[in-house]
Amino acid sequence: MFTLFKKELDYYLNNAVGYIVVILFAVFVNFLYVKDIFLNGSVSMKSFFGIIPWLFLIFIPAITMRAFSEEKRLNTIELLLTLPVSEAQIVIAKFFTYIVLVMLALLLTFSLPASFYYLAHIYLPEVIVGYAGAVLMGASFIAIAMYFSTLTKNQIVSFLSSLLVLFVLLGISSDLLSTLLPKFIQDMLVYFSPIYHFQNFAKGIVDLRSVYYFVSIAVLFLFLTVVNLEKRD
Amino acid sequence: MISVDKVTKKFKDKTALHNVTFEAKKGEIVGFLGPNGAGKTTTMRIILGYLTPTSGSVKINGLNPQEDRIKILSSVGYLPENNPLYPEMKVKEYIQFIASLKKEKNVDDILTAVALKEVLNTKIEELSRGYKQRVGLAAALCGNPDILMLDEPTSGLDPIEQEKIRDLIKKLSKNKTIIFSTHILSEIEEIADKVIIIHRGNKVFDGFKPKKKGAVATLFKKVVKD
Numbered sequence: 001m002f003t004l005f006k007k008e009l010d011y012y013l014n015n016a017v018g019y020i021v022v023i024l025f026a027v028f029v030n031f032l033y034v035k036d037i038f039l040n041g042s043v044s045m046k047s048f049f050g051i052i053p054w055l056f057l058i059f060i061p062a063i064t065m066r067a068f069s070e071e072k073r074l075n076t077i078e079l080l081l082t083l084p085v086s087e088a089q090i091v092i093a094k095f096f097t098y099i100v101l102v103m104l105a106l107l108l109t110f111s112l113p114a115s116f117y118y119l120a121h122i123y124l125p126e127v128i129v130g131y132a133g134a135v136l137m138g139a140s141f142i143a144i145a146m147y148f149s150t151l152t153k154n155q156i157v158s159f160l161s162s163l164l165v166l167f168v169l170l171g172i173s174s175d176l177l178s179t180l181l182p183k184f185i186q187d188m189l190v191y192f193s194p195i196y197h198f199q200n201f202a203k204g205i206v207d208l209r210s211v212y213y214f215v216s217i218a219v220l221f222l223f224l225t226v227v228n229l230e231k232r233d
Numbered sequence: 234m235i236s237v238d239k240v241t242k243k244f245k246d247k248t249a250l251h252n253v254t255f256e257a258k259k260g261e262i263v264g265f266l267g268p269n270g271a272g273k274t275t276t277m278r279i280i281l282g283y284l285t286p287t288s289g290s291v292k293i294n295g296l297n298p299q300e301d302r303i304k305i306l307s308s309v310g311y312l313p314e315n316n317p318l319y320p321e322m323k324v325k326e327y328i329q330f331i332a333s334l335k336k337e338k339n340v341d342d343i344l345t346a347v348a349l350k351e352v353l354n355t356k357i358e359e360l361s362r363g364y365k366q367r368v369g370l371a372a373a374l375c376g377n378p379d380i381l382m383l384d385e386p387t388s389g390l391d392p393i394e395q396e397k398i399r400d401l402i403k404k405l406s407k408n409k410t411i412i413f414s415t416h417i418l419s420e421i422e423e424i425a426d427k428v429i430i431i432h433r434g435n436k437v438f439d440g441f442k443p444k445k446k447g448a449v450a451t452l453f454k455k456v457v458k459d
Contacts, residue, residue: 003333011321075317079372082281082313083334084306232284 004085004093012063012101022101025059026108033112043120045113049130049202053195056102056134056141057166063101064145065159067094068229072153077229087229091222095142102138106131126204133201136214137194141166143221150228169194234258235280235380235410240289242275242434249275251434252289257410257427259379262402264425265414266453272434273414274314277382280412281311293380307335310373314384314414316366320358324349327357328371335376347371347401363394370401381405383413387420399423418450428452 012018029051036047071077080090113127145162152158173193181189190196197210235257242250250272257263265273278284280291282298282305291298293305319327328349332340344350347367352360357368366386373381386402387395395417402411402424415421421428430438430453438452 003330007322007330010326015321074320075313075315076319078278078283078313079317082283082306082309082311083331084303084376085334086303 001085001089001093004090005096008094008097009100012097018063018101021059021062022105022108025055025105028055029109030112033109043116043122045116045122045127045130046202048109048113049134049198052134053137053170053198056138057163057170059105060098060102060138060141061145061148061159061162061166064098064142064149064162065155067098067146067149067158068225069149069152069155069158072150073155081229081232087226091146091225091229094146095139095218095222098142098146099135099139102142103135106134106138123204129204129206130202132206133198133210136201136211137198140194140214140217140221143218143225144169147221147225147228150225172196234292234294235412236292237276237280238290238292240276240279240286240291242272242279242284243287249434250279250286250431253431253434253436254289255429255436255439257412259410260408261427262406262411262413262425263427263429264421265412265429265431266416266418266421266449267414267431268416271431273431274384275434276431277311277384277412277414281306281309281382307376308378309380309382310376310378312366312369312373312381312383312386315388316369318357318365318368321356323354323356324360324368325353327368328375331372332375337375337377339377340375343371343374346374346405361394362389363391363397366390366394366398367401370398370405374405379409381409381411381413383411385414385416387415387417395420418453421449422446 029048032051032055033048036051037043040047068077071080081087110131113122116122117124117127144165145158148162148165149155149158151161170193172189173195194214197207197213200207200210237253237255240250240253241248253272253276255263265276267273275284279286280293280298282291282302285299293309296305298305322330328340328344331337332343337343344353347370349364349367349371352364355364357365360368370383370386373383383402387398390398399420402413405411406424413420413424427441428438428449429436
């Protein structure tokens with residue numbers, strides 16, 4: 001499995017596209033956060049972590065869109081599946097490659113919180129829990145996007161379909177929806193929103209229910225991805 | 234040994250293979266002959282466990298590809314139709330990737346056998362079709378497989394490259410069971426010990442290659458017409 005993981009990671013490390021996407025993510029996060037600081041006139045990690053889910057909405061479908069759609073287009077999926085590796089090993093190797101990319105992208109955003117730790121004395125454990133939550137949320141988004149990339153040979157279709165689904169998930173807890181839906185439905189739906197669960201981490205709280213939520217989504221969609229790969233007829 | 238027993242494969246309402254039965258013994262070179270769309274690739278994919286037969290069974294050295302796919306694939310080398318490769322990888326990286334998955338240690342010997350050493354640091358996308366085919370063959374040879382399955386190994390190559398690939402297959406055939414598919418009649422005459430002709434999903438001939446020159450063509454015309 002390590003061989004597969006290394007091959008996938010090498011693709012991004014030897015490819016300008018990988019660097020561009022990761023750097024763009026970091027640039028946008030830093031830019032939007034600094035803009036927020038100047039608008040609010042105060043340093044708060046809340047706005048920093050508020051940006052992350054919405055940038056993941058673009059970033060994660062962008063890095064995962066080729067996961068299986070490109071393998072299908074080139075028919076290298078047949079090559080992979082006629083080598084002595086299981087479908088689950090292929091899926092897990094790709095999943096961890098994307099986790100590493102998300103971690104790299106998040107690492108590039110760490111300079112601002114790190115400077116504010118010295119300048120504004122923000123509470124560091126809160127920041128670390130927030131980052132851990134971002135990785136967990138990223139993992140669940142990756143699993144969803146990988147599943148959608150098994151459904152098509154077209155990278156653009158894969159990108160747009162996972163973007164749409166993630167947008168709906170993020171939109172569940174939006175203010176717009178709360179004005180449109182009855183309160184009891186809104187209360188029920190909000191539990192399915194990644195933002196609702198990520199907010200706990202952003203506050204520095206490790207809520208096991210939120211951990212369970214992100215892990216469940218990741219496991220469910222990775223399982224569905226494996227099932228889809230097993231369907232070849 | 235490969236044993237295919239009454240295999241039928243249906244895709245929705247289309248029957249791609251119908252009740253196909255044959256055997257390939259150790260050391261035999263079996264030529265799989267048939268027009269495009271006859272069912273050659275489907276048969277190969279079923280043997281490898283990539284596709285599941287609708288009915289019937291396949292055994293490779295006594296193992297069922299559906300149940301022991303990974304174990305079987307460790308001892309089978311496969312060159313898929315149209316030779317899918319990772320274009321962005323260098324030849325060396327690609328062969329090392331496959332060798333690592335198939336636990337092959339003598340990569341150098343393979344690269345020498347298929348004459349790839351001069352393009353080791355070239356990206357696959359920059360190679361000629363002939364060289365790409367050699368890369369696919371090298372990948373199929375990793376892990377010292379007992380069985381080689383080559384799906385149209387000379388397809389799309391010019392006559393000189395075709396000849397080179399055929400020579401390579403003959404050279405590699407010692408102690409291996411080779412099943413190769415083709416629609417080129419002369420290829421069967423030159424390489425195969427045994428011929429299996431598939432037409433519209435049915436096996437229409439299974440036997441040793443006729444020795445007389447041109448006999449395969451006559452046989453093919455006869456059974457495909459019938």
